[in-house]
């Protein structure tokens with residue numbers, strides 16, 4: 001047999017997957033060198049969705065950045081909103097009222113649920129589990145109904161403001177959440193039954209895309225992909241922001257870091273996030289949601305129409321933008337894919353001097369060649385899905 | 397009585413010597429239809445789009461919803477996404493097209509067989525949206541012809557369905573002479589240094 | 591003070607290489623000489639009391655009009671000690687070269703390529719110094735402050 005293998009010398013073949021390929025659900029190009037079906041070498045080419053995020057931020061005011069952050073990780077826009085707002089608040093040195101903090105936690109976790117649902121749905125779809133896709137898209141649709149109720153938009157929410165929120169909780173939100181989560185849990189159970197013990201699914205994902213914890217750290221993995229390697233690093237626990245320290249939730253971890261563990265971690269995080277939302281809703285205190293600092297946060301609309309000082313502040317903050325003191329800050333939140341950090345530099349003017357986002361899936365995508373070398377070409381599909389590269393965030 | 401037909405076909409009768417309309421005509425008490433071949437073909441085309449989802453960005457999330465259970469594109473005959481441009485006739489451009497992406501979009505468009513239609517999904521595909529900067533194409537109609545523009549950032553699924561219905565209306569009115577459209581009217585601008 | 595451990599250790603170990611330090615809003619920051627960046631990063635990663643095993647972020651800020659013009663900014667994180675630090679190295683426009691830290695953290699690879707792409711800083715010793723987000727043939731570096739926001743360089747465009 002080995003003689004036969006020696007005589008059968010095959011040439012390497014280079015094929016191009018993407019940038020418009022069904023499994024590259026962001027736009028990314030893989031240049032794969034194949035020996036038969038085995039991957040000898042792989043190059044990843046990104047940047048097909050580079051939209052000049054930083055340049056756009058530098059050309060607008062501080063508040064005008066928020067819509068752009070929505071479109072970074074467009075599967076969990078609320079987390080981006082919150083991360084950016086928290087970074088600016090750290091730069092200014094203010095803290096939002098307690099009720100606002102709770103509402104932000106709720107918003108973040110709803111987004112995280114939607115993100116993980118989408119990720120697992122797409123993963124199932126690409127491995128042929130179309131039913132799981134349909135179930136989770138339905139569940140996501142329900143979560144989006146909640147998000148829409150909360151902020152009026154489904155995807156690009158633009159909900160969080162520097163120093164507050166766009167609006168308070170709408171009436172009936174609690175009841176609706178209860179109903180939605182009940183339904184979500186039912187769908188979750190269905191998908192769990194469909195995938196977690198499914199021979200075909202397990203064969204495709206088990207022991208594929210595994211990486212040791214040390215290597216994962218060296219590559220800069222964070223989020224579910226790092227936790228799947230057994231490192232319980234979660235920004236929400238390590239450096240609690242907002243009111244996460246008052247929430248009772250677990251950080252699920254895996255063992256081998258393979259795709260199956262990543263899938264399990266995500267599935268469990270959906271449950272944990274639902275738990276957090278329920279806790280936050282039950283603990284929700286009364287009070288204002290906006291800071292009373294007119295030079296940073298717009299006054300209520302009634303005041304703007306009826307009081308001259310509010311009107312002047314409104315005019316100033318809209319035309320010139322708010323003016324954080326000069327300085328630089330880095331603030332990290334736990335995004336759906338890992339540590340989402342904002343590095344802001346202010347020169348004291350109304351525009352950000354520098355608005356850098358640390359995209360969690362950028363180092364993850366960079367590790368694709370490492371994860372895939374020596375593997376079969378079919379393994380790209382589940383691995384790339386569980387990496388969950390989001391074009392808007394990776395390429396900005 | 398024989399076969400019964402929809403409202404449209406039943407309401408028109410052939411009047412000898414009268415004008416011939418575009419819709420299906422009824423003859424012999426409904427057991428035969430007379431129509432123009434063009435109208436019949438267009439009728440077939442408009443209910444059987446095979447779409448090529450050129451999904452690049454955030455609008456893709458809404459695209460997933462439109463294709464998913466709640467909004468269900470299937471009801472309009474545009475269910476099956478084909479990931480080979482050769483098998484598709486509706487190019488859905490979903491999301492932002494950057495200058496790096498532009499040649500690929502044009503290539504996909506040129507590979508599709510005629511007749512083909514282009515659906516600009518979202519304001520980025522329509523006009524570049526709020527990304528007016530060095531890296532984003534200011535509307536895909538600078539590169540390829542577009543049939544339907546659906547603005548919105550991202551458009552709601554209802555808008556997309558409406559856009560699809562508008563496209564169906566448009567297809568129903570097409571003539572043979574509208575085809576072929578030919579390759580996209582573009583030329584390389586920057587010499588790629590390999 | 592607990593928070594200043596890193597800066598203290600750094601200034602003890604490399605007295606000549608630290609230009610300035612601050613802890614604005616609690617973010618420990620050290621501006622270091624660019625020549626010793628590799629040495630400092632290795633020290634930060636390996637010292638038992640520091641163990642900065644994560645290279646979280648690498649970016650560049652363009653202070654147009656200041657000399658040296660660029661600042662390469664590294665954000666490090668230590669999992670063991672749950673601590674962050676920001677290291678900055680100043681790089682002038684005329685000599686926009688700095689040592690690559692890929693030997694210390696492999697994850698820095700793409701970050702450095704991005705910095706090269708967006709700001710034109712070359713990282714010496716990087717395995718593959720070429721554009722990442724933009725395409726070959728693009729002239730200039732768009733995130734520099736003197737690059738006009740609407741200067742387009744399309745690969746393909748309408749016939750006219």
Ligand code: SF4
Pocket residue numbers: 071156453454455456490491492517518519520521525548549550551
């Ligand atoms: S139109 Fe809006 S949602 Fe759609 S791709 Fe553009 S920015 Fe994203």
